[in-house]
Amino acid sequence: MSNNSAGGLVSLQKSVKQLRFEAGIRRIKVSQAAAELKAFCLQNAHKDPLLMGVPSSDNPFRPPKSCALF
Amino acid sequence: MEPQLQGQVIRQLFFLIGATSVNSILLRKDLCSCRKGMLSSPHQNTPRHREILCFLVEMAAQPSDTLATLKTESETLKTKLEEERAKLHDVELHQVAEKIEALGQFVMKTRRALKGHGNKVLCLDWCKDKRRIVSSSQDGKVIVWDAFTTNKEHAVTMPCTWVMACAYAPSGCAVACGGLDNKCSVYPLSLDKNENLAAKKKSVAMHTNYLSACCFTNSDMQILTSSGDGTCALWDVESGQMLQSFHGHAADVLCLDLAPSETGNTFVSGGCDKKSCVWDMRTGQCVQSFETHESDINSVRYYPSGDAFASGSDDATCRLYDLRADREVAIYSKESIIFGASSVDFSLSGRLLFGGYNDYTINVWDVLKGTRVSILFGHENRVSTLRVSPDGTAFCSGSWDHTLRIWA
Numbered sequence: 280m281s282n283n284s285a286g287g288l289v290s291l292q293k294s295v296k297q298l299r300f301e302a303g304i305r306r307i308k309v310s311q312a313a314a315e316l317k318a319f320c321l322q323n324a325h326k327d328p329l330l331m332g333v334p335s336s337d338n339p340f341r342p343p344k345s346c347a348l349f
Numbered sequence: 350m351e352p353q354l355q356g357q358v359i360r361q362l363f364f365l366i367g368a369t370s371v372n373s374i375l376l377r378k379d380l381c382s383c384r385k386g387m388l389s390s391p392h393q394n395t396p397r398h399r400e401i402l403c404f405l406v407e408m409a410a411q412p413s414d415t416l417a418t419l420k421t422e423s424e425t426l427k428t429k430l431e432e433e434r435a436k437l438h439d440v441e442l443h444q445v446a447e448k449i450e451a452l453g454q455f456v457m458k459t460r461r462a463l464k465g466h467g468n469k470v471l472c473l474d475w476c477k478d479k480r481r482i483v484s485s486s487q488d489g490k491v492i493v494w495d496a497f498t499t500n501k502e503h504a505v506t507m508p509c510t511w512v513m514a515c516a517y518a519p520s521g522c523a524v525a526c527g528g529l530d531n532k533c534s535v536y537p538l539s540l541d542k543n544e545n546l547a548a549k550k551k552s553v554a555m556h557t558n559y560l561s562a563c564c565f566t567n568s569d570m571q572i573l574t575s576s577g578d579g580t581c582a583l584w585d586v587e588s589g590q591m592l593q594s595f596h597g598h599a600a601d602v603l604c605l606d607l608a609p610s611e612t613g614n615t616f617v618s619g620g621c622d623k624k625s626c627v628w629d630m631r632t633g634q635c636v637q638s639f640e641t642h643e644s645d646i647n648s649v650r651y652y653p654s655g656d657a658f659a660s661g662s663d664d665a666t667c668r669l670y671d672l673r674a675d676r677e678v679a680i681y682s683k684e685s686i687i688f689g690a691s692s693v694d695f696s697l698s699g700r701l702l703f704g705g706y707n708d709y710t711i712n713v714w715d716v717l718k719g720t721r722v723s724i725l726f727g728h729e730n731r732v733s734t735l736r737v738s739p740d741g742t743a744f745c746s747g748s749w750d751h752t753l754r755i756w757a
Contacts, residue, residue: 291419297597297635298426304637304675308437312656312674313445316699317717319654321449323698328742329757330452330700339480339497340460340743340757 434676442669442678446717452700455713455723460743463494463753465501470747471528472562472734476517479740483524484747485512491526493538496738496745496755505536505546514563514574525553525572527560533574535586554584554591561603566630567610573630575602581618583630595628597635604648609655617658619646625660627672639670641677648692652716653699659716661690667704669716681714683721692734697741705732705746711756727754 324330328338335341468488475482481502485491489510493503509530516525518535527533533554536546554560558577565572566583571592575581581595581602600621608615614630625646627637644663651658657671657678666682667690681702688708695702701722702714709731713723730749737744743757 288416288419291416291423295419295423295426297638298423298430300634301637302426302430302433306433306437306675307673308439309442309671309674309676309678310440310445312671313440313442313678315673316442316652316654316657316671316678317445317449319652319656320698320700320717323653324700326741327696327698327700328740329457329696329737329744330698333742338742338757340755342460 434674437674438676442717443719446719449717451718452715452722457713457723457725457756459727459754460757461496461499461755463496463499463755464751465492465494466490466751466753468751469730469749470733470751470753471511471513472515472526473736473745473747473753474515474517474524475736475738475745476521477519477739478521479738479742481517481521482745482753483515483517483526484734484753485515485526485528486751487511491515491524491536493524494753496743503538503546507534511559514560516563516565516572518565518569519567520569523569525563525565527554527563527574529559531556531559531576533560533563533572533584535572551586551589553586553589554582556580556582558601561601562605564605564607564616566607573605573607573616575605575618577601579620581605581616581628593630593633595626595633595635597626597628597638598622598624603646606649606651606658608651609653613655617649617651619649619660619662621645623662625649625658625670627658637672637675639677641668642666644689647689650693650695653695653697659693659695659702661693661704663689665689665706667693667702667714669702679716679719681712681719681721686712688731691732692736692746694735694737694744696737696744703735703737703744705735705748707731709748709750711735711746725756728752 466486468486470484470486473484480496482494482496489507491505492501495502512526512528514527523535523537525533525535532552535551535553537549554574556576556578560576562575570586572584579598582591583593585592598620602618602620605618617627619625623642624638624640626635629636642662642664646660646662648661659669661667665686666680668677669679671678688706690704690706692705700716702716704712709728711725712721715722728748728750732746732748734747743755745755747753
C-alpha cells in the first residue's frame with residue numbers, strides 16, 4: 280500500500296511538472312491560426328489533384344477515355 | 350521496512366505519545382483548569398487546546414497531505430490551462446471559412462483493387478516513388494504492390510500474426526513492419542525476385558507489448574515506433590539501439606505521425622487514453638497534449654503545413670487541433686455517423702480530410718468548413734487504413750475485406 284502511494288506520488292509530481300510546462304507555452308489567437316490554415320489551403324489548392332481533378336491523360340490511375348486502334 | 354512506511358509509523362507514534370502527554374498535562378489540575386482530558390471530552394472550547402490538537406493531527410497526517418496538495422495543484426493547473434486556451438478562442442474555423450467558395454461535387458471511384466491478402470489488411474504505406482505500396486495483414490503477410498499495374502512485387506511472411514504496422518523507407522529500398530511480435534523488423538528489398546527476403550531481416554525495435562505503428566524519419570537510418578506498452582521510441586536501424594524514448598501516455602499508443610520535414614523535429618502520437626501528444630524528438634519531452642476525444646484515438650495525421658494535425662477516434666469523430674493556438678479548432682462529425690474512424694489523411698493542400706470508418710465507408714470532409722463533401726462506398730468490411738499518395742493524385746484504403754482500393 281505504501282508502494283502505491285510512493286509510486287502515485289512520483290507520477291503525480293511528474294504530471295504536475297508537465298502541466299506547469301504546458302501552461303506556460305506561447306499561444307496565438309484562434310482567429311490568426313484559422314486565417315493561416317485557410318491561406319495555406321487556398322494557396323495550394325491549385326496544386327491539389329484530388330481537389331481540382333486532373334485530366335485523365337495525366338492521372339496514371341484514371342483510365343483513358345477511349346483507346347482506339349485504326 | 351520502507352522509508353515511507355517507517356516515517357508513517359514514527360509520526361503515528363509521535364502523535365500517540367504527544368496526545369497522551371498533552372492529555373495527562375491537561376488532566377493535572379494544577380496546570381489546567383479543565384477537569385476532563387482532551388481526548389476523552391468532545392467539549393473543548395479553549396483555543397489553546399484546539400491549537401495543540403491541530404498541530405499534533407497535522408504532524409501525524411503529513412504524508413497523505415503532500416499527495417492531497419499535489420492533487421489540488423494538478424487540478425488548479427488543469428483549470429488554468431483550460432482558461433488560458435479559452436481566452437484565445439475568439440472565433441471558430443468554419444466562421445473564418447464562410448466566405449470561401451463551397452467545394453463542388455466530387456466523383457471519386459475505385460480505380461484499382463489490389464487483391465492478394467488472405468486476411469484483414471491492417472496497415473499500408475506508399476513509397477516516395479508514388480507508385481509502390483506496402484501493406485500488411487492479420488495473417489502475417491507483408492506485400493509490396495505496384496499500384497499502376499496491380500502486380501505484387503515482393504511478399505514476406507512474418508513469424509507473427511496481426512502485423513499492425515508497416516512503413517516504406519524513404520529510399521524505397523526497404524520496408525519495416527511489426528505487430529504482435531513486439532518488434533519492428535526491417536527487410537531490405539532486393540531486385541532479385543527469387544531471393545528470400547526473410548533471410549536479410551533485421552530486428553530493430555524491441556517493445557514490451559505489440560507494435561502499433563512505425564515510421565521512418567527522413568532517412569533510412571532511423572525509425573520511430575509506438576507500442577501497446579504506452580511508449581514511443583526512436584531507434585537507429587544499423588545498430589538497433591534506442592536513441593530516445595517517449596513516456597507520457599497512460600495507455601496503449603495506437604498511432605503516430607512525423608511532422609513534415611520543414612517544420613522540425615517533432616511528431617504526434619495518439620492513444621487509448623484519449624490523449625494526443627506532440628513530442629520533441631531531441632529531448633523526449635511532450636510539448637503539447639490534447640484531451641478532447643471521448644474514446645481511443647486510432648489515427649493521427651499532420652496537416653501539410655505542419656501547424657495542425659487531425660485525429661480519428663472510436664467516438665465517431667475526427668478533430669483538427671491547431672498547434673500554435675494550442676487547441677481543438679474543428680470537429681468533423683455527423684449524427685448519422687456512429688462508427689469509429691480508424692484512419693485519417695489529408696489531401697495535398699489540406700483542404701480535404703479523408704476518413705476511413707468502421708461502417709465500411711470513407712467520408713471526405715471539407716477541412717475549413719467542417720462539412721462532409723462526399724461519402725465513398727466500396728469496401729465490404731471496415732476500413733482499417735488509409736493513405737494519400739505522396740503526389741496527391743490518389744489515395745489508397747485497406748480494409749478487413751482483404752483488399753486495398755485505390756481511389757482517384
